[in-house]
Amino acid sequence: MGELKLMKGNEALAEAAIRYGADAYFGYPITPQSEVIEYLSEQNPYERTGMVVLQAESELAAINMVYGAGASGKRVMTSSSSPGVCLKQEGLAYIAGAEVPCVFADVVRGGPGLGTIQPSQADYFQNTKGGGNGDYRNIVLAPASVQEMCDFVALGFDLAFKYRMAACILSDGAIGQMMEKVVLPDQKPRMTDEEIKAKYPWAINGRKNGTQHRIITSLDLDSAKMEEHNIHLQKKYKEIEEKEVRYEMINCDDAEYVFVAYGSSARIAQKSVQLGREAGLKVGLLRPITLWPYPTKAIDALIKKGVKGFLSVELSCGQMIEDVRLACNGRVKAEHFGRVGGIIHTPEEVLEAMKKQIIGE
Amino acid sequence: MTVQDIIKPENLVYQKSKLLTNKPFHYCPGCGHGTVHRIIAEVLEELGVGDKTIGVSPVGCAVMAYDYFDVDFAEAAHGRAPAVATGIKRVWPDKVVFSYQGDGDLAAIGTCETIHTCNRGENITMIFVNNGIYGMTGGQMAPTTLEGMKTATTPYGRKATLPAGAGFDGIPNNGYPLHITELIARLPGTKYVTRQAVYDPAHVRNAKKAIRKAFENQINGKSGVNFVEIVSNCNSNWKMEPVAANKWLVENMLPEYPLGDIKVDGKLVEK
Numbered sequence: 001m002g003e004l005k006l007m008k009g010n011e012a013l014a015e016a017a018i019r020y021g022a023d024a025y026f027g028y029p030i031t032p033q034s035e036v037i038e039y040l041s042e043q044n045p046y047e048r049t050g051m052v053v054l055q056a057e058s059e060l061a062a063i064n065m066v067y068g069a070g071a072s073g074k075r076v077m078t079s080s081s082s083p084g085v086c087l088k089q090e091g092l093a094y095i096a097g098a099e100v101p102c103v104f105a106d107v108v109r110g111g112p113g114l115g116t117i118q119p120s121q122a123d124y125f126q127n128t129k130g131g132g133n134g135d136y137r138n139i140v141l142a143p144a145s146v147q148e149m150c151d152f153v154a155l156g157f158d159l160a161f162k163y164r165m166a167a168c169i170l171s172d173g174a175i176g177q178m179m180e181k182v183v184l185p186d187q188k189p190r191m192t193d194e195e196i197k198a199k200y201p202w203a204i205n206g207r208k209n210g211t212q213h214r215i216i217t218s219l220d221l222d223s224a225k226m227e228e229h230n231i232h233l234q235k236k237y238k239e240i241e242e243k244e245v246r247y248e249m250i251n252c253d254d255a256e257y258v259f260v261a262y263g264s265s266a267r268i269a270q271k272s273v274q275l276g277r278e279a280g281l282k283v284g285l286l287r288p289i290t291l292w293p294y295p296t297k298a299i300d301a302l303i304k305k306g307v308k309g310f311l312s313v314e315l316s317c318g319q320m321i322e323d324v325r326l327a328c329n330g331r332v333k334a335e336h337f338g339r340v341g342g343i344i345h346t347p348e349e350v351l352e353a354m355k356k357q358i359i360g361e
Numbered sequence: 362m363t364v365q366d367i368i369k370p371e372n373l374v375y376q377k378s379k380l381l382t383n384k385p386f387h388y389c390p391g392c393g394h395g396t397v398h399r400i401i402a403e404v405l406e407e408l409g410v411g412d413k414t415i416g417v418s419p420v421g422c423a424v425m426a427y428d429y430f431d432v433d434f435a436e437a438a439h440g441r442a443p444a445v446a447t448g449i450k451r452v453w454p455d456k457v458v459f460s461y462q463g464d465g466d467l468a469a470i471g472t473c474e475t476i477h478t479c480n481r482g483e484n485i486t487m488i489f490v491n492n493g494i495y496g497m498t499g500g501q502m503a504p505t506t507l508e509g510m511k512t513a514t515t516p517y518g519r520k521a522t523l524p525a526g527a528g529f530d531g532i533p534n535n536g537y538p539l540h541i542t543e544l545i546a547r548l549p550g551t552k553y554v555t556r557q558a559v560y561d562p563a564h565v566r567n568a569k570k571a572i573r574k575a576f577e578n579q580i581n582g583k584s585g586v587n588f589v590e591i592v593s594n595c596n597s598n599w600k601m602e603p604v605a606a607n608k609w610l611v612e613n614m615l616p617e618y619p620l621g622d623i624k625v626d627g628k629l630v631e632k
Contacts, residue, residue, distance in 0.1 A: 023452050050450045054446070058479035064441035064474070068448025071416065071435045076448070094438050204433035204449075206413040206456055213382075215427045217418075217436035344438075 004111040009149040009176045010035035011078065012184075013105055013169065016153035018045045021188040021303040022051040022103075023074035026065035032116040032173040033107035049190055063091030063104070070095065071216040073203025075157055077142070080122050081173075083216045085131070092166055093132025095128045096233070097218025099202075101160035103153065105169040107176035118342020119173030121263060124319035127168050129290040132141075135230055137237045139167040139244065140291040142262040146180035148289075154185065159244065163236055164202075170291060172315065174264040174344065184210040191342060207283040209339035237293075246289035247298050251277065254282030257358050258302055260324050261313040262288050269313045271347035276354065281355060286310075291320070299327035309333040309346035313350050315341060333358055378402035380411050384428050389612045391603025394422060396559040398429055399492055400569040404576055405432065405457070414457040415449050419466040422496040426461050431623060433509030442472020443478035446485045457579060459486040464505040465495045470543040472504075475541065482550030482584040488574045489542065489588065492595040500598030503576070504539040507617055518520040538617055542590045552585025552625035555579050558592045558615070560607040571622075585627065592618050 007015065014036045017025060025045075025320040027037040037055060045051035052069075056062035062078050070077040080088060082265045086104045095102060112117035125131075127140050139159050141152045149171060154169035197205060204214045220226045251273050252258060261269040266287040276283035286297050299310065300314065309332050314323040318336035339345040339355035380402040385602040388394045405414050417424040419437035427434030431449055436443040442460035450458040467489050468477050478485070494512055501514040509518040522535045546554040553575055557568035568591060575587035587608040592614050596606035620632050 008403070024448070026448065031439050040408050054447075054451060056475055061444040061447075061474050064438060064444035065448030067437070067441075068417070068435060069452045070448075072447075072449050072453055073408065075454070076453040090438055091441070126537035171463070204415050205416065205430075205453055207411065207433055209412055211428075215436070216434070217427060219363055219424060219436055339553065 007144045011039045014039040016033040021190040024076045026062040030081045056085040056305040059087035063088040070100040072205045073200040077103045085335035089131040095135035099164040108172040116342040121315040138174040185232045241293040247295040248287040256282040259285045265313045272350040294323045296327040312336045315339040389597045392598040404573045410457045417446045417460040419462040421463040443474040461488045464491045464503040468504040479545040480550045487588045489590040492593040505544045553587040555622045556590040
């Protein structure tokens with residue numbers, strides 16, 4: 001089982017989509033994730049599995065193609081990077097409202113605006129707090145390796161279809177561009193049209209004889225029904241918060257001070273933990289794998305176990321720190337450290353920040 | 362003779378298409394949308410494709426078209442219906458997919474999606490209802506609003522350039538009525554492009570024939586957009602009674618947007 005390869009994160013994401021049996025990819029080139037559509041185009045998945053790959057005229061068009069194909073019960077993916085994901089937010093709000101399953105990847109670059117093409121984690125707000133209009137959530141998975149870029153495609157699709165919503169793979173320019181070994185899963189067959197019709201009765205792919213037509217919409221002008229729909233969505237999100245939180249703890253058993261970091265920052269912080277332990281500091285790492293739902297309870301448990309402070313390490317001016325602080329609720333110190341503009345912090349400066357901002361002299 | 366004596370199967374000469382639901386239209390009395398809906402439903406029923414048709418509704422007056430057609434339907438974001446239809450058709454190439462859009466949706470906010478869907482030659486049917494005004498939002502200027510036409514955002518009439526006086530004449534203002542249909546007819550990806558109307562029975566029959574061709578082409582073909590523009594009215598926002606609105610349409614809209622086939626079987630019609 002599995003095939004060992006050396007791949008870029010973006011390529012692993014693309015190959016994983018083919019092997020998962022995805023039906024379509026709609027995208028628009030943007031650095032640093034253009035390898036996704038380039039790899040897919042080169043692989044000719046239409047011949048490999050029947051998977052459709054289409055370069056859209058814009059990110060707006062791409063996400064709306066995803067909306068249409070996802071609404072018809074097919075497994076559809078798109079990917080982009082920060083400014084492109086802004087354009088997709090319109091479609092993502094409709095996808096949330098109309099409960100269309102899909103997977104999208106954001107290989108984050110620095111902002112705001114055109115920003116830089118260098119890695120960043122400043123799209124945390126954009127992806128975990130909405131981005132489009134209305135009260136909605138997307139499941140957000142944060143890969144910290146090329147292997148996870150691959151694995152989270154399958155996980156993303158499984159969750160997206162389980163809950164009928166968008167699953168975001170929130171990566172960054174570093175994870176997307178770096179090459180690592182990756183164990184690729186075996187090729188899964190694409191679902192047949194009959195299987196899709198049987199499994200997803202809500203999907204719009206032609207009425208069944210004698211049955212009523214299906215409608216995919218986010219609109220209802222009846223306020224009572226719209227409130228009911230919103231309550232239904234919130235119930236679903238609540239269930240996900242209960243069941244789908246994923247995280248990793250490293251050296252947290254006896255830790256007094258904990259780094260909280262995801263994606264590429266988690267890899268750096270892991271080294272900082274090692275350096276700290278060598279220096280006799282009881283430091284650990286909490287790596288959220290799901291950024292929404294957030295591992296709030298894991299932070300709570302660490303506080304109850306005696307952790308005295310948290311340092312949120314992000315390639316941003318401080319976004320995830322808000323969720324860390326919500327979890328801490330004032331009980332212990334929680335601060336942010338991060339370099340921005342495309343600069344990646346070193347393990348040494350991250351450890352230094354922990355000493356200075358949290359542990360104190 | 363009682364009413365019950367008359368309502369007998371052998372006396373039936375006309376009935377609502379089975380592909381229209383029983384939900385009453387929300388459209389204003391006198392509006393063309395209801396007629397366009399009816400003839401689309403009749404065509405789909407006659408072609409026997411009700412079970413394999415997927416429609417895409419716009420943002421605008423026809424946003425709830427999904428409530429009236431008894432076929433599967435997706436409601437798209439403003440202007441994105443061609444992209445949504447592309448997504449569906451690409452993964453279900455054997456289904457019959459159509460988008461239904463107004464002028465603001467198709468020719469303003471969705472121009473990019475319109476042009477590129479046509480340019481890719483997606484094998485879909487696009488229905489474009491052009492009444493030269495934004496209906497749903499209360500009568501603002503559309504890209505197809507005629508020059509001189511008064512709307513909520515051109516209360517003194519649409520002026521392509523600023524009028525003489527105060528030294529501003531000739532400065533760009535509201536621009537010109539956009540002939541999107543002629544524009545997309547020039548693209549190699551369009552197969553059948555036509556402009557029709559539904560203001561009287563003869564034109565309803567012509568429009569139905571055109572819509573039928575636009576769906577037949579899709580069913581029998583592999584690629585190429587089949588595009589039907591319907592020049593329609595908006596008596597509410599034109600602030601006219603229905604009959605007056607139709608008269609105004611003939612006298613003002615049709616000279617700007619002449620009826621007839623623009624492209625047939627991938628070839629521009631010579632005029």
